[in-house]
Amino acid sequence: MLSDRARKVLSVVWHTFGHEQADYVAGMHLICQRSRYTEQQVRDALNELVKTGYLHHKDGLTRVLWASPLDREKHEGRR
Secondary structure, X not given: OOOHHHHHHHHHHHHHHOOOOEOOOOOHXXXXXXXXXXXXXXXXXXXXXXXXXXXXXXXXXXXXXXXOHHHHHXXXXXX
């Protein structure tokens, strides 16, 4: 289960970057501004999202795998 902060940050990055691979560090100011969290809070939320499989991070770029917990549950329910 995701924390409220992680869900909000996920929503912000999804509406900002979609499924595109992006440099979230370069966009950190925008993510912080839109979520109204500090940089450390956003970094913690992004780490949580990577650990739980909502984001994929490789070679300095990050990509949203699941736009929301509901989206993930729907997809996994089809298996």
